[in-house]
Amino acid sequence: MTELLTNLTAQQKDYAIFLPAISGFYVQHISKQRFGDFINPDRIPSHFVNGLESANWLAPEGMYKYAFSLYSAGHANLDTNKKIEGEDMIRNRNRNTSFVVGDSGGFQIAKGIWKANWKDPNCPKASTKRKEVLTWLDSYFDYAMILDIPAWVRHTENVHKDIGVSTYEDAVTATEINNEYFIRNRNGNCKYLNVLHGETHSDAENWYQRMKKYSDPKQYSNHFEGWAMGGQNMCDMHIILKRLVTIMRDGLLEKGVHDWMHFLGTSKIEWAVLLTDIQRAIRKHYNENFIVSYDAATPFLSAVNANVYYEIDMQDRKKWLYRGGNGIDDKSFAQDTTPYGQAFITHWNNNQERKLHTFLESPITQGLTAKDICTYAKGDLNKIGREGKTSWDTFSYFLLMAHNVWAHIYATQEANRLYDEGVIPSVLIYEKHDRVVFKDIIDEIISCADSDKAFKLIDEHSRFWTSIIGSRGMTGKRATNALTQFDNLFKEI
Numbered sequence: 001m002t003e004l005l006t007n008l009t010a011q012q013k014d015y016a017i018f019l020p021a022i023s024g025f026y027v028q029h030i031s032k033q034r035f036g037d038f039i040n041p042d043r044i045p046s047h048f049v050n051g052l053e054s055a056n057w058l059a060p061e062g063m064y065k066y067a068f069s070l071y072s073a074g075h076a077n078l079d080t081n082k083k084i085e086g087e088d089m090i091r092n093r094n095r096n097t098s099f100v101v102g103d104s105g106g107f108q109i110a111k112g113i114w115k116a117n118w119k120d121p122n123c124p125k126a127s128t129k130r131k132e133v134l135t136w137l138d139s140y141f142d143y144a145m146i147l148d149i150p151a152w153v154r155h156t157e158n159v160h161k162d163i164g165v166s167t168y169e170d171a172v173t174a175t176e177i178n179n180e181y182f183i184r185n186r187n188g189n190c191k192y193l194n195v196l197h198g199e200t201h202s203d204a205e206n207w208y209q210r211m212k213k214y215s216d217p218k219q220y221s222n223h224f225e226g227w228a229m230g231g232q233n234m235c236d237m238h239i240i241l242k243r244l245v246t247i248m249r250d251g252l253l254e255k256g257v258h259d260w261m262h263f264l265g266t267s268k269i270e271w272a273v274l275l276t277d278i279q280r281a282i283r284k285h286y287n288e289n290f291i292v293s294y295d296a297a298t299p300f301l302s303a304v305n306a307n308v309y310y311e312i313d314m315q316d317r318k319k320w321l322y323r324g325g326n327g328i329d330d331k332s333f334a335q336d337t338t339p340y341g342q343a344f345i346t347h348w349n350n351n352q353e354r355k356l357h358t359f360l361e362s363p364i365t366q367g368l369t370a371k372d373i374c375t376y377a378k379g380d381l382n383k384i385g386r387e388g389k390t391s392w393d394t395f396s397y398f399l400l401m402a403h404n405v406w407a408h409i410y411a412t413q414e415a416n417r418l419y420d421e422g423v424i425p426s427v428l429i430y431e432k433h434d435r436v437v438f439k440d441i442i443d444e445i446i447s448c449a450d451s452d453k454a455f456k457l458i459d460e461h462s463r464f465w466t467s468i469i470g471s472r473g474m475t476g477k478r479a480t481n482a483l484t485q486f487d488n489l490f491k492e493i
Contacts, residue, residue, distance in 0.1 A: 006363055008066040008409050015416040016275035017068050020405050021297040024075030029398050030056050031088035039395055047367025055402040058098040063363040064406050067098050070295040073105035078132040080139045091140055102137045102144035110150045112159025118174040119164050130181050138189045143260055145228050147178040148195035172210055179214045183222050193228040193262055204232050204239050215252045226260030234263045235470025241458045248286055249451040259289040267296030269320045270427050272412040273419040277439040281446040299404035303397050309407035310359050314418055320425040322411045331391040333370040334377035340368035362406040430464040
């Protein structure tokens with residue numbers, strides 16, 4: 001395959017960086033195979049010339065290369081004193097050729113998984129977990145989020161008693177406690193992103209004002225080195241732009257000091273180019289080292305839901321998207337050596353009204369056959385000694401995750417290539433009265449030396465900002481058999 005399709009790091013150029021939020025399931029497969037036959041070698045496709053490492057985009061052996069990813073403490077064993085074979089992909093990656101951002105696991109707190117009284121600085125359970133998270137992040141990551149408590153926790157009433165947080169103010173207070181601990185105890189091996197939350201404009205502003213001191217070199221020698229945008233800060237363009245201007249005005253987006261900004265959980269394809277526009281404008285007018293990144297677990301979650309990325313659709317002045325549809329789940333394919341993409345098209349056209357003519361081939365699928373995914377024939381018993389409804393085993397999901405990750409990265413880069421050629425998604429042009437293009441107004445806002453003038457420009461285009469929807473998701477229906485059997489398959493290994 002061409003370098004365009006296999007060396008995705010080389011194709012990244014000056015685009016905002018997409019970080020695949022790697023699932024623990026995927027990391028476990030890559031990692032445990034290093035210590036034995038976690039997956040039977042006979043089950044591994046022949047074009048995986050380096051075994052499962054062929055599906056490790058962070059490694060030199062990967063059949064496609066991409067240096068960037070995100071991994072969450074919520075998936076991890078945080079004991080850095082123990083050898084954890086199932087996390088070797090992360091713990092023993094080549095840090096000279098890969099760049100991984102750590103997510104601290106605030107989501108796990110908000111969901112009640114990490115039970116403790118988080119607004120009590122002396123709670124033993126919270127203190128232990130706080131220390132474990134910081135040590136783990138310092139040990140294995142280049143950048144990481146601080147241990148934030150999302151403001152939306154106030155809506156999760158069923159967990160309030162388990163985490164000691166039930167209001168917006170509680171979330172702010174608990175995050176401040178964690179920030180103070182990180183500031184005092186970090187070892188300098190990892191750079192930290194100050195996470196911003198808030199579900200309304202006023203809450204977002206209050207959160208920033210309370211947290212900005214932790215990024216201020218005048219107040220802390222161990223200050224945080226960048227920003228992470230959560231809550232409305234990562235999906236409301238009006239808030240995002242006001243926050244950027246405020247951070248620059250406050251001197252907290254300085255070259256060599258605060259060079260990174262991450263947008264949490266952003267998978268909408270138009271945001272790949274929107275965030276590149278923001279990155280380019282700030283590099284041009286303020287901080288030439290500035291980097292924007294964004295993450296999504298969508299490639300993995302789509303595969304869990306038996307969805308395969310099969311097409312990207314990016315036309316001028318239209319809605320942009322990547323399409324995913326039901327993967328083939330049919331026991332009659334268990335001996336079928338038809339190339340997977342071809343089999344997908346045939347199966348799709350036999351079962352859907354809209355006809356497909358092409359399949360978005362990846363380095364993963366180019367060597368796959370139908371039987372590599374549909375591995376169980378009628379009458380075959382799975383690893384727990386039963387005949388299931390699905391033709392898939394756990395490794396089927398792994399293979400489609402590997403494909404979906406490539407397709408998602410490729411789609412973000414292709415979106416930026418097309419955008420630079422003048423192909424523009426409809427959401428980034430506002431033509432109600434005068435024709436306004438997103439990148440032009442962003443450049444004008446960021447170029448303003450006067451922050452009041454910049455705020456005025458932002459407010460003047462408020463209708464444009466409300467038309468830019470910040471959301472997740474992809475098209476495609478859920479499959480039945482493979483999806484409903486997923487939990488059972490997980491229990492096999």
